[in-house]
Amino acid sequence: MRDKQREETRKKLYHAALEVFCRDGVAACRIEDIAQKAAVSRAAFYFHFPSKDDVLLELLKESETPLCEAIEALPPTATLQDVFNTVISNMSAFWSEGERRKLLVEMFSVSMRRTTIVHDREAEVVRAVVTRRFQAASERKELSSAMPPEILSDFYLLNCLAAMASWCVQPIMPLADMLHGVTHLFMQGAGPQE
Template sequence: MLETRARLFDAALAEIGRSGLASADVTAIASAVGVARGTFYFHFPTKEHVLIELERNEEARIVAELDLAQTDTDDLVAVLSLLVRRVVAAERQLGPVVFREMLGLHFSANRPIEDDVSEHPLAEFVIGAITAAREAGRVSSQADAAEMGVFFLTGLFALLATGAHATAADAVVARYVTTMVKGMETR
């Protein structure tokens, strides 16, 4: 059962990578695994659920990598820049179509799950980094770390989902991080 689910997950990601989310064919996914179409729906209520699971897996992986990295936690620009580099690396690993479809769900009425920030390891990491910077006096004590974290990630995901960073990725993303942190800093 778990093996079938894993094979369906991989086949769905391959199909989404080829066709995009809207055009991905559940029948083709099931056929690639050698199961009935209904088996896909037994494991994943919608194609969007595949991308949500992928997002959770990627977030957990990225946060584990960040936890292992030696980073000066007082330097919010450095911490968030490292996070962004890990997210951009995920785009290269997943491919641009799957990556953008995954991020695009944050801005879609078709997102099947209304979830809480606590269900997103990446959001918890960013909120923790902002909280630490606030406690160190680098971010305004008036700043709500949860709001600032959501603003940061929403803007980042929009930037990456639209591909606006593609032509000058490092410069655009670096400017984004710096601008966001400057807006949070104490004055």
């Protein structure tokens, strides 16, 4: 019973924090405002989330889990284009929903700070899953051999993040279209050389 109550409080705080972040901005919002919105104490916030960054990392995890599951559900023979389509559909569906777009830049900032601390590819789930697919594609000669597939997968994901950051600031086209464009440009340089 107590664990269920803790989980419910955590969910309330998480959703309240996202709402306050979207309304006030992450830097400008106060923990008191989040706690008040969730109808809990300030101490309860810190019990569940040591900082506002931890809420954003939870959002990142929420976006990564279905993406990784979808990529892993692809058959082992799936082409790199199948992987790209899965990345595009999952990222655009998640980040285009509601007001999440407002939190992309903040989430990127937290993610980049985390990446400077964690250099283990396996600790970064999306990187690990996508890298395995790039390695398989490289073995099937779907990629240029000019660079290792591990580096190419990082380049691809960074290009996707750059497109998402641009879309966040200037949403002049649907996110899916932006990601398709970046994928096309990426493959022009990383595709097999004839």
